[in-house]
Amino acid sequence: xxxxxxxxxxxxxxxxxxxxxxxxxxxxxxxxxxxxxxxxxxxxxxxxxxxxxxxxxxxxxxxxxxxxxxxxxxxxxxxxxxxxxxxxxxxxxxxxxxxxxxxxxxxxxxxxxxxxxxxxxxxxxxxxxxxxxx
Amino acid sequence: xxxxxxxxxxxxxxxxxxxxxxxxxxxxxxxxxxxxxxxxxxxxxxxxxxxxxxxxxxxxxxxxxxxxxxxxxxxxxxxxxxxxxxxxxxxxxxxxxxxxxxxxxxxxxxxxxxxxxxxxxxxxxxxxxxxxxx
Amino acid sequence: xxxxxxxxxxxxxxxxxxxxxxxxxxxxxxxxxxxxxxxxxxxxxxxxxxxxxxxxxxxxxxxxxxxxxxxxxxxxxxxxxxxxxxxxxxxxxxxxxxxxxxxxxxxxxxxxxxxxxxxxxxxxxxxxxxxxxx
Amino acid sequence: xxxxxxxxxxxxxxxxxxxxxxxxxxxxxxxxxxxxxxxxxxxxxxxxxxxxxxxxxxxxxxxxxxxxxxxxxxxxxxxxxxxxxxxxxxxxxxxxxxxxxxxxxxxxxxxxxxxxxxxxxxxxxxxxxxxxxx
Numbered sequence: 001x002x003x004x005x006x007x008x009x010x011x012x013x014x015x016x017x018x019x020x021x022x023x024x025x026x027x028x029x030x031x032x033x034x035x036x037x038x039x040x041x042x043x044x045x046x047x048x049x050x051x052x053x054x055x056x057x058x059x060x061x062x063x064x065x066x067x068x069x070x071x072x073x074x075x076x077x078x079x080x081x082x083x084x085x086x087x088x089x090x091x092x093x094x095x096x097x098x099x100x101x102x103x104x105x106x107x108x109x110x111x112x113x114x115x116x117x118x119x120x121x122x123x124x125x126x127x128x129x130x131x132x133x134x
Numbered sequence: 135x136x137x138x139x140x141x142x143x144x145x146x147x148x149x150x151x152x153x154x155x156x157x158x159x160x161x162x163x164x165x166x167x168x169x170x171x172x173x174x175x176x177x178x179x180x181x182x183x184x185x186x187x188x189x190x191x192x193x194x195x196x197x198x199x200x201x202x203x204x205x206x207x208x209x210x211x212x213x214x215x216x217x218x219x220x221x222x223x224x225x226x227x228x229x230x231x232x233x234x235x236x237x238x239x240x241x242x243x244x245x246x247x248x249x250x251x252x253x254x255x256x257x258x259x260x261x262x263x264x265x266x267x268x
Numbered sequence: 269x270x271x272x273x274x275x276x277x278x279x280x281x282x283x284x285x286x287x288x289x290x291x292x293x294x295x296x297x298x299x300x301x302x303x304x305x306x307x308x309x310x311x312x313x314x315x316x317x318x319x320x321x322x323x324x325x326x327x328x329x330x331x332x333x334x335x336x337x338x339x340x341x342x343x344x345x346x347x348x349x350x351x352x353x354x355x356x357x358x359x360x361x362x363x364x365x366x367x368x369x370x371x372x373x374x375x376x377x378x379x380x381x382x383x384x385x386x387x388x389x390x391x392x393x394x395x396x397x398x399x400x401x402x
Numbered sequence: 403x404x405x406x407x408x409x410x411x412x413x414x415x416x417x418x419x420x421x422x423x424x425x426x427x428x429x430x431x432x433x434x435x436x437x438x439x440x441x442x443x444x445x446x447x448x449x450x451x452x453x454x455x456x457x458x459x460x461x462x463x464x465x466x467x468x469x470x471x472x473x474x475x476x477x478x479x480x481x482x483x484x485x486x487x488x489x490x491x492x493x494x495x496x497x498x499x500x501x502x503x504x505x506x507x508x509x510x511x512x513x514x515x516x517x518x519x520x521x522x523x524x525x526x527x528x529x530x531x532x533x534x535x536x
Contacts, residue, residue: 276446277446277447278446279446280446281444281445281446281451282441282442282443282444282445282451283421283442283443283444283445283450283451283453283454284445284451284453285442286420286421286442287417287420287421287453307416308416308417308419308420309416309417310415310416310417311415311416311417311418311464312410312411312412312413312414312415312416313411316417317415317416317417317418317457317460318457318460318464318476318479319417319418319421319453319456319457319458319460319461320417320457322453322456322457322460322479323451323452323453323454323456323457324453326451326452326453326456327453330445330452341483341486342452342483343482343483344480344481344482344483345452345456345480345481346478346479346480346481347478347479347480348477348478349475349476349477349478
C-alpha cells in the first residue's frame with residue numbers, strides 16, 4: 001500500500017499551503033510535515049504564533065490518521081507549548097498510538113531546527129466506514 | 135481599565151492578519167474574534183481546515199488571558215470539533231473560567247454564521263509576574 | 269423517556285460506591301453526582317486526591333452520555349484543577365455540549381460545598397449503534 | 403539524589419491506598435505505579451472503571467513531577483482510553499516530556515498484564531518555588 005491518494009489530497013490543502021506548510025512523508029500510521037518560519041508567522045510580541053504550530057501538527061496528524069485505508073476525521077486535539085519559537089524550520093512528526101475500529105490516537109512531536117522539542121500534540125480521530133483508497 | 139495596549143499588540147499579530155482573523159472585542163477576562171471564510175482556508179477535501187478554527191479560538195483566548203494586567207502565555211490548549219464548516223463567518227468568544235495567581239483557564243466557543251456551535255476550545259495560561267499595562 | 273435503566277446500571281458501579289460517590293440526578297443529556305469528602309479521599313499532603321475529583325466528574329459524564337438511548341463509551345477526558353479541596357461535599361454537574369450521530373461531548377463543573385468551582389472536566393464519548401433502553 | 407522524601411509522601415496517599423494502588427519506583431523525572439484489579443474496581447457494566455485508571459496514572463504523574471526538587475501541582479490532565487480492562491495487573495509508567503522553570507509535562511502509559519496499552523495520559527504541572535527535599 002502506498003499513500004499516493006492521501007498525499008494528493010493533502011497537497012491540495014489550501015490553508016496549509018497558504019501557511020507555508022509542506023507534507024514531508026507519509027507511511028502506515030505516520031506522517032511528517034515542516035514549515036520554514038517567515039515574517040508572516042509571528043504574533044504581536046515577536047514569537048511564532050501558536051496557531052501555526054498547531055496547524056503544522058494537525059496537518060501531520062491528519063495525514064497519518066488517513067493513511068490506514070479509511071477516512072479519519074479529527075474529533076479532539078490538544079497541544080502543549082514547551083519552548084517559544086523565534087525562527088528556523090519546524091518539523092512535526094506524527095506517530096500512531098492506537099488504531100481501533102472506530103477511534104484512533106496519534107502523538108505528534110514538534111521540533112525546531114536545533115532538534116529541541118517545542119510542542120507536543122495529541123490527536124483523536126473517528127474512522128468512517130468508507131475505503132479512502134489507501 | 136481599558137484594554138488599549140492589549141488591543142494594540144493583538145492588532146499586530148501577523149499570523150492572525152495573514153489568516154484573515156480580526157479581534158472584535160476585548161474586556162476583563164473575555165474577548166472575541168472573527169474570520170470570514172475564504173478560499174484559502176479550505177483543506178484538501180473542501181471543508182475549513184481545523185488549524186484555522188484553532189487559530190481563531192487561540193487568538194480570542196490569548197487576548198482574554200492578557201486582559202488581566204499581566205502577561206499570560208499559553209501552556210496547553212485543546213479543541214473539540216463538532217460540526218464541519220463549509221463557509222460564512224466564524225466567531226470565537228472567550229470567557230474566563232478561572233484566574234488564579236499563576237494559572238488561568240478560558241473556555242472558547244466557536245460559532246458559525248447561523249449561530250451553530252462548530253467547535254469548543256479550552257485554554258490554560260501561565261501568568262507572569264510583570265505588569266503588561268492593562 | 270425516563271432514565272431508569274441507566275440509573276440502575278450506575279447505581280451498581282462498584283468503584284463509585286467504594287469511593288463514596290452517589291448519582292444525584294440524570295436527565296436527557298445531563299446528570300449530577302456528589303461525594304462527601306472523607307479521610308480516605310486525601311492524598312499524602314492532606315488535600316483531596318485529584319483521582320477522586322476526576323472519578324466524580326467522569327461518573328456524571330458517563331451517566332449523562334448514556335442518557336440518550338444508546339451506549340456511550342468514554343474516548344477521551346480532561347480535567348483542569350482550579351482550587352485545592354480540603355473537605356465538605358463535592359458536586360459534579362454534567363451538561364451536553366454536542367450530541368452527534370457518533371460522537372458526543374460533555375462539560376462537567378465540579379463545585380465544593382460553598383459553591384466555588386474546584387475543577388472543570390471535558391468528556392468525549394463514542395456512541396454505539398445499540399439501543400440501551402433509555 | 404534519592405527520592406526518599408517523595409516516596410514517603412506518596413506512600414501516605416490515602417485515596418491511592420484505598421484504591422489498591424502502589425508506587426513501584428521513582429527516579430529523576432519518572433515514576434511507575436501499579437494496581438491489581440479487584441471486584442471493587444468495576445463499573446456497572448463489568449469493566450474496570452475509568453476513574454481507577456486515571457487515578458493510577460495521575461499517581462505516577464504526581465510522583466514523577468515531584469521528583470525534581472520542587473513541589474509540583476497538577477494543573478491539567480487528560481486521558482485517552484484505548485482498550486477496555488477486564489482484570490489482571492495494571493501498570494502506569496510516567497516519563498518527563500519537559501521540565502521548565504514553572505511548567506512541566508509528563509506522559510504516562512498504562513499497560514495491562516499482557517503488555518497491551520490500555521490508556522495514555524498527559525499531565526501538566528505548575529512548579530512552586532520551594533525546595534521539597536528531593
